[in-house]
Amino acid sequence: MESNENSSSGLNPTTLSREPEDDEAIEAISRYEDFATVDWIQDANMERSRRHKLMNSLDSSWKSWLWLSYEAGQAWIVALLVGCTVGLNAALINIISEWLSDVKLGYCSTGWWLNQKFCCWEVENEIGSCDDWYDWSMRLNFPRDMLFINLVFYILFASLFAFVAAFLVKSYAPYAAGSGISEIKVILGGFVIKGFLGLWTLIIKSLGVAMVVASGISVGKEGPAVHIACCVGNVISRNFSKFKDNKARKREILSAASAAGVAVAFGSPIGGVLFSLEEISTFFPLKTLWRTFFCALVATVTLQAINPFRTGKLVIFEVTYNRDWQFFEIFSFIFLGVFGGLYGAFLTKMNLIVATYRRKYLRDYGVQEATFLAFITAVIGYFNIFLRIDMSEMMSILFKECEEGDYYGLCKRPQTASVMNLLFWATVLRIGLCIISYGAKVPCGIFVPSMAIGACFGRFVGMGVQALHHNYPSWPIFSTCPTDVPCITPGTYSFLGAAAALCGVTKMTVSLVVIMFELTGALNYILPTMITVMVTKAVGDLFMTGGIADQMIKLNGFPFLDKEDHLFGISVSQVMVRDQTVFTSTGMRLENIEQILDECGYSGFPVVEDRKNMKLTGFISRSELKYAIDKAKRTRAISPSAYCFFSTEDQNTPTVEGNSSSFIDFGPWIDQTPFTVHPKLPLETAMDLFKKMGPRAILVELNGKLIGLLTKKDVLRAVHSKPVKDPLLPSRPEFHRGMSGDSNSGHYFSDSEVELDTLVRR
């Protein structure tokens, strides 16, 4: 092959050759506007050139060495700080929510700030109370058995907590509502939502989640814990130069933080890492894995050191089993798995219906709704012990083997029928409460409520099997039962039921098994858990793919390309945008460009040599162009009719002398190496490029001519609206809408109103 005359040997990579007038400037640009998508490739290049520059600026003095060490260790320092803070924050939330929970029941005469456990520390009687602890009827000098008064106080406090939480959320941090998992997923996938991970969200969500849990609404604090941890990650990392302006790098910290969040919520550091890997993160290089591991470790150690429950345990419902399972129990495990799958599908479908309804009619009544939910939950729950007590506490009771003591008649043979009845109704009612509660305008997670439902149902099944075994011990199926120890352990059924329900809702697999494993440490029960989870996932996938978070993403119309999104058999040319606005390298005037910037919301523009030949010379992003214009206007008297150039080294642009007022050269701001593909490329491959490499836009070039442009949003639009079947037909008009502006994205999937509509309409 002859050497090509056009290719000067040894060209620099763009980022190195690009030297804008002032170096700090490039970092000062707010490179991403709200609701924009991150360009991972550009961010990676930026980081590389930053590091390269740093390396070159250093000599061999000890100061340089120190600076270099700091530079290298920054990510670890941030991970350490984030881990500590997440652990600390989790401990605080635990302590506050425990105290508030007890305030519903009474107060401590030796100190109002003590909860029942600490009030009665080492002097408690069999129901955990003591003389220093007054319930409200006693406090008001009613006779001690005036339970009605206690009920009223219970309901009042519950409603009050929910009211305050919802009010705080509404007034100070609307983003603190909900679980936040789906948004975190989208953010880690490269979407920018300003304020979602801010300090105010952190504070209000931490406070709010403690109150909501204390109010007894059927929602958990584990989902919000992930959001809170990510807030911590964001708030801390933005003080460090490495992460401040690099959205892609910052997402590594967020991955680590989300793992720490799960680690403290479930006392499961490895489970947290896997959760981040399996559920949350889009990009997860090996380096991130180690940092995530470290961050989760630090968070857990911190929580362990604070020891908020004073039991040495990390979570209330930690449990240990010693007994073994029998092979015939596999049928029960499969049954529980089927239940989990059906439950997950049902809950998700119903909850989405409620979400749509809430959006339509309850938009402005978030506070009232939350208060009402707390009220109704307290009223209903009062008549069923398994609904009344705290979900974590209930699980710790249901998970237990009978040898460890009897609670609420769970282990008394004569009461079996009545307890099973209670458990059944607790399952049904809690499902109903969950459906209406999850998604309310307060911090709320779905993990623990799901587990609680599964635990009730599992214990119900376990007690049923136990009763069968007791009544018909001679059935051949029970022949493998040992004679010296009880054959059926209903506690393990409860445990597996919890795993199944959680899997049904979230569709986690590996991380879920590890979390359940870290909760029990029961080596013997890994295989049953795996079997149950596999069955749940298989059954659940018959109804819908992806967990409730993925469904929420679709409902909200976030620009998130799921790992499992596919669109086979069509080519890039069928989906790409053809009428894209382009700039020409020469011949444009400042007023043209400003007009285009005003009229089009697009986040970037291809630059071509001229509109006739459409020879692609680069790509310029909106924010950098805007910055360059502002800077030119600020530093010299530029006229609106000034000529604009987008010069690259290879071109023969007219030489521009000095800071003339009649020329601007945007050359240094151009990305000269955008991704280009052939129009016949299968769309699947382009989707893989988006998923794995993360460019903001892919340009479509045929023989050196720009013929189209493809963004993640174009792909999503094609994925979610059934594509044209016949590839010979012209592509449908909606595929020509142009690179949709980041500012008016959103409505790809439905015409129903959109959840975070501040997000899409601003």
Add this chain to the structure above:
Amino acid sequence: MESNENSSSGLNPTTLSREPEDDEAIEAISRYEDFATVDWIQDANMERSRRHKLMNSLDSSWKSWLWLSYEAGQAWIVALLVGCTVGLNAALINIISEWLSDVKLGYCSTGWWLNQKFCCWEVENEIGSCDDWYDWSMRLNFPRDMLFINLVFYILFASLFAFVAAFLVKSYAPYAAGSGISEIKVILGGFVIKGFLGLWTLIIKSLGVAMVVASGISVGKEGPAVHIACCVGNVISRNFSKFKDNKARKREILSAASAAGVAVAFGSPIGGVLFSLEEISTFFPLKTLWRTFFCALVATVTLQAINPFRTGKLVIFEVTYNRDWQFFEIFSFIFLGVFGGLYGAFLTKMNLIVATYRRKYLRDYGVQEATFLAFITAVIGYFNIFLRIDMSEMMSILFKECEEGDYYGLCKRPQTASVMNLLFWATVLRIGLCIISYGAKVPCGIFVPSMAIGACFGRFVGMGVQALHHNYPSWPIFSTCPTDVPCITPGTYSFLGAAAALCGVTKMTVSLVVIMFELTGALNYILPTMITVMVTKAVGDLFMTGGIADQMIKLNGFPFLDKEDHLFGISVSQVMVRDQTVFTSTGMRLENIEQILDECGYSGFPVVEDRKNMKLTGFISRSELKYAIDKAKRTRAISPSAYCFFSTEDQNTPTVEGNSSSFIDFGPWIDQTPFTVHPKLPLETAMDLFKKMGPRAILVELNGKLIGLLTKKDVLRAVHSKPVKDPLLPSRPEFHRGMSGDSNSGHYFSDSEVELDTLVRR
């Protein structure tokens, strides 16, 4: 933007428009030659078009439905079969190696096929023997205390086993030597090594590993277990249409199989999944995760059901701790971590030196070497109990708490000094033996020997700390010790030492912690394990990045682009090949093409419109071109001077009428959408493309003109030979070597001789 006249709307993706004359043909092509690299993108496209075609060919009859279900379930069926077979095979290996181990000591008079344990089942005396079990001196009617005779038999049998194993490997399956982990990594990264995963390798490696373990050489069976599992995966999956011709899809099964291998080796299903994810696999989509999870589950259940040790335990050294750790012990954990890091670095460096020496001088003496190793190990080991007994058994003893019984004086206070002395020498000697043994021409792994070394050293440290505590209980550091139970548990130190040593050698983190956790089920010891592992990794990384498998990959010069390989600050144009052989769309004759094919070993060729304008029209792979030529020759009398065309739809190639003997059109075989990039693209981004997308070659195009070509091998060459610093200098001559032919790859990194030289020289 004006609509471009060249872009016909609705172009098909290549794979759909491409319709070679006979459909089976495209599947019949041996698409990858030995030592070629897999083109992941092409394979993915192939699978898509296969599925697309299948879908279109089906109607709504129940037959179609059945076929579709089978099609969808194939991967799961394969995973099930692979899991079962891996579990079964692991059980067999365990049983055989246990029996052979005992044959060294004596034989069972009630049946020669029984090992000592089963011979003495329920009648064993305190040392595990019984009257039915004869040691060799007894068998030969020597007096029972003629220990010398037993020693001679012990050594003879050990040498014999090693000899047979090495002989089998040398004669029938040379690829069965070594651990195989580094090759598996490379294969999963997209390299083709024919026969490496064949049936013969499977059989010989399974037999061989049982013998080698029985021979007592300081090598383990856990590394080979991964290789064996992958062989099983390959042998089974090649009977299924979905995997037979699709190397990329087959690698998904191999990922799952490798997880199953670890799962059965350590009795750790989740650990296996994570090992596959963290250590082995290059591509690990979510679907693979679930299949891997399933496969590991099935393998573990199978092994559990067979229960080879009749203990209900999956591995010999399973252990359980009940006691808690003290905060001051963190210093000990850190100390063990530092040891692990130093050990790993030392062992790896020394072993690489031995490997180089072995390659130079011992190339043809593999059998003798293995026999000698067994001999020397047996002789040295005879004088130290911790070297003499089986490594797994030793670990099970060292890991134990003292309450569970006393072994070899480990728990007797007066013997502390002498036992510590033994442990210390066991550590030192075993390190030496490991260094010379790992890499011998027999199946051999480094996992368990490393753990054994760490376990000895850990117990040594633990006993030291215990003695300190005993002698100076009033030291303030011991103030947190509880008074009722022993404060220091040396067994846990041993356990953590094993974790540290294993981490030092392999640099696994998350998967290692999970494996150790699944071995013990000790919730309390997750945090200590994590701390130790983090320290080990930090210390080890000071000396080298990557574990011993990665070092082996580098030493062997495999074309493997590690996730952690980086090359900052240079552009694609500096590394790309400029003088690439190209074909022109028109004007070439068959004889030209055949000559080029003969002369150049390149695995693919760009096709351009003509050599003047170098307008890129596509890329054709060597194997497909060869197939097309052969087919043309077979079906019609083609003349050597026949004109060859590489037509694409967009071009105006001369119309070729029928099966004329004077024309061949290779159009259908062209990949019309190869990846193209700009010459200024940072090389890092191109490396990311290789790592994440896996194309075989990236073409470099400037304004529609082909100016160069980049393969993984060019990148590797650049990574491992310090690149030119000044980007303005012309690139170095060795960068111009052309797309190196797959058949003579290898020597990028050193001029030293290469391990598998059959592999590189054939």
